[in-house]
Amino acid sequence: MATDAQVEGARFQALFARVASDPVWIQRVSEEIAEAIHRELSEIDVDDDLRAGTLASTRSVLTLMADMVRLGQSPEDVVPPPDAVEYLRQYVRRGVSIDALLRAYHVGHSTFFDNWVAGVRHAVDDEQWLARAVELGAKWTFDYIQALNRELVNNYTEEHAH
Numbered sequence: 001m002a003t004d005a006q007v008e009g010a011r012f013q014a015l016f017a018r019v020a021s022d023p024v025w026i027q028r029v030s031e032e033i034a035e036a037i038h039r040e041l042s043e044i045d046v047d048d049d050l051r052a053g054t055l056a057s058t059r060s061v062l063t064l065m066a067d068m069v070r071l072g073q074s075p076e077d078v079v080p081p082p083d084a085v086e087y088l089r090q091y092v093r094r095g096v097s098i099d100a101l102l103r104a105y106h107v108g109h110s111t112f113f114d115n116w117v118a119g120v121r122h123a124v125d126d127e128q129w130l131a132r133a134v135e136l137g138a139k140w141t142f143d144y145i146q147a148l149n150r151e152l153v154n155n156y157t158e159e160h161a162h
Contacts, residue, residue, distance in 0.1 A: 012136045019119035021066040030059040033108045057087035075144035092159045
């Protein structure tokens with residue numbers, strides 16, 4: 001028999017997938033995130049190649065996140081997708097600081113979370129479940145970004161050394 005935590009986890013996985021796994025939703029939110037990043041970080045808003053890298057990285061990070069939640073994987077198990085690694089290489093090649101890369105991920109997470117919570121509010125009628133779902137989403141996505149940032153800093157440092 002399933003425990004309450006397992007039932008809640010399965011319910012969260014289903015809700016996350018319903019709100020944030022649709023490729024059209026991922027594309028729209030990725031575009032919104034890329035716009036927010038380039039608006040907030042003027043030092044990277046320099047050309048179309050970097051903007052395309054921001055969008056590709058964002059789309060890959062969101063797709064991976066949705067897949068990991070759907071499959072019940074821990075956010076600690078994240079391995080940066082190839083587009084995110086290439087994005088940080090663009091930063092290194094252009095001499096953009098690791099601080100700017102981390103700020104980009106914070107702006108991205110904030111923009112994602114605003115969109116995700118709006119979707120949850122639309123999908124959930126029960127106020128208690130709504131509050132718990134937002135809490136679970138915050139925990140999972142913050143843990144994901146923290147683990148992803150740790151890996152990105154390691155990759156950035158290695159790339160910068162080369």
